Amino acid sequence: LAKTTQPISMDSYEGQEVNITCSHNNIATNDYITWYQQFPSQGPRFIIQGYKTKVTNEVASLFIPADRKSSTLSLPRVSLSDTAVYYCLVAGDDKIIFGKGTRLHILP
Amino acid sequence: DARVTQTPRHKVTEMGQEVTMRCQPILGHNTVFWYRQTMMQGLELLAYFRNRAPLDDSGMPKDRFSAEMPDATLATLKIQPSEPRDSAVYFCASGLVIGTGELFFGEGSRLTVL
Numbered sequence: 001l002a003k004t005t006q007p008i009s010m011d012s013y014e015g016q017e018v019n020i021t022c023s024h025n026n027i028a029t030n031d032y033i034t035w036y037q038q039f040p041s042q043g044p045r046f047i048i049q050g051y052k053t054k055v056t057n058e059v060a061s062l063f064i065p066a067d068r069k070s071s072t073l074s075l076p077r078v079s080l081s082d083t084a085v086y087y088c089l090v091a092g093d094d095k096i097i098f099g100k101g102t103r104l105h106i107l108p
Numbered sequence: 109d110a111r112v113t114q115t116p117r118h119k120v121t122e123m124g125q126e127v128t129m130r131c132q133p134i135l136g137h138n139t140v141f142w143y144r145q146t147m148m149q150g151l152e153l154l155a156y157f158r159n160r161a162p163l164d165d166s167g168m169p170k171d172r173f174s175a176e177m178p179d180a181t182l183a184t185l186k187i188q189p190s191e192p193r194d195s196a197v198y199f200c201a202s203g204l205v206i207g208t209g210e211l212f213f214g215e216g217s218r219l220t221v222l
Contacts, residue, residue, distance in 0.1 A: 030207065032207065032208045032209050033209075034208065034209030034210065041216075042215060042216075043112075043199045043201070043213030043214055043215055043216055044151070044199075044201075044211075044213050045213065046209075046210050046211060046212070049208050049209055049210060087151075089209055090209070091206065091207065091208065091209025092207060094206075095141075095153055095156055095163070095164050096141065096153070096156075096206065096209055096211060097153055098143070098150065098151040098153075099150070100150050101150070
């Protein structure tokens with residue numbers, strides 16, 4: 001299983017773009033990169049996934065370089081409600097392991 | 109709106125008692141995961157099933173924990189006997205195409221063992 005490394009915590013201000021980078025040097029050919037968001041007292045929520053290049057949905061964008069050894073989750077114009085823990089994980093046809101995540105704190 | 113349903117949402121029990129947590133996965137999903145979350149350890153994978161068959165339960169303390177899927181609509185996690193260190197939030201998640209990492213989580217069962 002590919003191990004992921006991401007910052008423990010980040011602070012940002014409302015209205016800013018937030019980028020959270022995750023490294024996964026040992027990613028396998030068949031692995032997908034997936035990001036989850038977790039609010040207090042709730043289960044994690046899938047927000048975006050990708051294999052390579054760029055993926056965008058209504059919540060976020062995910063940038064993956066050609067070597068796929070890292071990925072960056074981009075949250076445009078964050079608000080206070082984006083304060084949460086964000087998990088990066090790499091998933092193949094196997095069990096899904098969560099790391100410690102990045103605790104994002106949005107300030108007014 | 110399809111969702112994973114977990115019961116009970118909260119449980120307080122005394123050490124030594126049996127605890128059973130239940131999960132109803134989203135209809136049609138063929139893979140079910142059980143996770144435990146604490147402040148110290150984060151999200152730990154306890155066990156997972158595919159098509160009702162257990163694929164991996166290496167994350168569970170074997171002497172006291174057991175996980176089963178009696179049918180496609182029910183997954184259970186049992187602790188017997190419970191201990192204070194089992195206090196945590198237990199999450200169930202289900203999915204269909206696990207290779208992409210997309211899981212749908214329930215709201216969790218918060219267990220407190222006194």
